[in-house]
Amino acid sequence: MKGELTGKCLCGAVTYTLREAFRLKPYACHCTECQTRTGSAFSEHMLFMLSDLELNGDLDVARYTQPSGAQSEIFCCAICKARIYAVNNTREGMASLRCGTLDNSASVVPAAHLWVRSKQPWIGLPEGAKAMDEQPRTNEEWIAQVGIA
Ligand SMILES: [Zn+2]
Ligand SMILES: [Zn+2]
Known part of the structure; x- marks a missing residue:
């Protein structure tokens, strides 16, 4: 997933552009938290630097403390509540994009599958x-296991 990427929420009130810059490849997460949070079987995420995201529209934030103790904040469209990205306090400056919101989400191929035990x-x-x-x-494990885009 190189190049400039664009995306939007379900209702279109939130749109974004992710600049071409340092980011990791997309991955699929099969953890039980992603299953519950999304109401689905797995999630598709991609780690990037939040400073590379230009976003328009109003966001709501949901907060959750992960079992590891990490405090996560999940940002969604204030109107349709589609989740766009999340941050947590163990990854300063980084965010994870919800890849299904990308305009070209059909071209997202997970480079790795995490939490396959669930x-x-x-x-x-x-x-x-x-x-x-x-x-x-x-960070070293993320780069080794998922890889730089
Ligand atoms: Zn929306
Ligand atoms: Zn997960």
Whole structure:
């Protein structure tokens, strides 16, 4: 996922452009929290520097303390509540994009599948896909396991 990326919420009140800059590749997260939070089977995220995001429209914020103790804030459209990105206090300056909001979301291919130990049993991973039982814990692990875009 190189280049400038654009996206929007469900109702279109929030639009954004993510500048071409340092970011990691997209990944799929199969953790039970993502399942509950999204009401779905997994989520597609991509880590980027928040300073590279230009966003228009009003956002609401949801707060949640992860089991690890990390405080996360999830930003969504104030009207339709579609989630756009999240930050947490263990990743200063970084945010994770909800890749389904990208205009070209069909071209998102997860570079890695995280938390596959709680993956829904009916989901088959592509041949050769990178998979982790849990998730990277340090910046070095994130770069090694998911990779720079
Ligand atoms: Zn909206
Ligand atoms: Zn997750």
